[in-house]
Amino acid sequence: MKVITASDRSIPQTPSVVTIGTFDGVHIGHQKIIKKLTKKASEKNLNSVVLTFFPHPRMVLQQNSDIKLLNTIAERKEILSALGLDYIYVKEFTKDFANLSARDFVKTILVDTLHAKYVIIGYDHQFGKNRSANIDDLRKFGAEFGFEVEEISAQDVKDVAVSSTKIRSSLLSGDIKTANAFLGYDYYINGTVVRGKGFGKKMEFPTANISVDETYKLIPKNGVYVVASSYKNKTIYGMMNIGVNPTFEGDKKTIEAHFFDLDEDLYDRHLKISFLDRLRDERKFESVEALIEQLRQDRINAKQIIANRNAQTPL
Template sequence: MNSDPLKFNSPVLIFFKPLNSYFYKKNLKVISATAQSIPKTPSVVTIGTFDGVHIGHQKIIRKLTKKAAEHHLISVVLTFFPHPRMVLQQNANIKLLNTIAERKEILSALGLDFIYIQEFTKAFAEMSARDFVKTVLVDKLKVKHVIIGYDHHFGKNRSANIDDLRAFGTEFGFEVEEISAQDVDDVAVSSTKIRTALNSGDIVTATAFLGYDYYINGTVVRGKGFGKKMEFPTANISVDASYKLIPKNGVYVISSLVQNKTIYGMMNIGMNPTFHGDKKTIEAHFFDFYQDLYGQDLRINFLDRLRDERKFESVDALIAQLRQDRTHAQHFIAQRNA
């Protein structure tokens, strides 16, 4: 599996066509932000980390694309990578809802014209608010309209606020639209709340806040073969978890897409205590599926959580529990697809 780099040689613009699904990309193209082919059309811009691209983010982006269409402007999301806290608070150990590749893909489904990814470094964090506005918003993105949250701060030490941005707008010739506290509070969702839900295994809440099934991407690797011996062969998923959030240990109902066909199953995240495991594994068992998946990249969608992982007194007891898990998972899937 290709992991996402934490470093860029320069910021990039992502070109894409609107998509109908979060799980497909069409004609996605990456170019340098300094390339001559950057469009000359003025833009409407919103700014943020957008980790998870949850329903609150989606509300902002719908406002953005509507404004762009009304004024014949290009719609741009300006986002940052790595997450600012990963750079400024290196002991924070923050896990993200999306890799940068996943964030691009989800954003690409929302009808935007461009995603501008600004590498967040300590040097960038030292940039004054005015320099950021002039060099990025005005010179590179040719901004004519900015849509921003009511509590947004930016520039060195996050010293500038919405009033400062409006003053820069007067100076450089762009308008500023504030997303009210009421609009934000009406959604009542945040990336932090979603991380909390996933860390506690609350898939239902995470899905409701995200507006789509949470997922991980990984490569199928060979395991120890315990599952096959128990009539539950598993695909062992290797995930780059250096900054991607993996939900709480336990057993989950899942789906994946193989050769354009949706397959369902259940997955264990944990230490395999019945077999005295000494490291965390992610093992997926797909129902009525017998193809060899070794070496393939898979996306695993989390649909529901069945139970905690626990140690069983015997392998037979574990097999009996897995059969119950399978029955419960298949019942959930049948209801979901009804």
């Protein structure tokens, strides 16, 4: 699998099957579409290509948009890369691109760049300047330029739309289980371990303070979570607090992970941390001692969740 961009000279000059979308989350609905894409490409002996966009159109067209995405662009590429595609074409979304007519989009991108012979697209897909063209227009362009259009059913499109919306709302409400079920994998963040105030270490719960560079990345609701990461090729488990540390009168949101059975310096390390479950809301305790007692109980609860989860995982 190769990621290509508009400036890449290694864009394949061979015919392809293409699907188009933002694919934020690359959730189970998206995965269903991509399976259809790779199957068609295999049957026709063509390249399978996902055409996706970054930045998100709302980031460009709505200057005040506060949209939060399920994946950074690097994460999106990573997940797509595991789905058996030949190419991912990341098209930079700009205002000039948004102003392309439907015909120019089809000619310059689908035909001249990606050499599409089949385009798999939703029945309600709109494209071109002001989203003025639809699937019927695409079929007409296909007849003109020599590609076929395969329609994704209304039910499949509904699956995509509903799950995308539900994933965001689930994460923002702390419902990790529902989000993970719709994603088809455990939601995760990537970040660098930075120095914090050291409260956790003083309480027997040293934490790795995670800094996420991409401000558009959706961070789940404040609270305490069961998490997993990989360190030195080994899965490590722990619990994470997202919030402001109200017991210590904090006012700045932080992301802090305490890993069980790990006593190593993690500063400046890059970690990918997955959310497995949610333990509770963040709250202010009457004393540090009361907080410590709650953290001890959180650890017991988290380890039980991990044990149950691992027991259910087939060998």
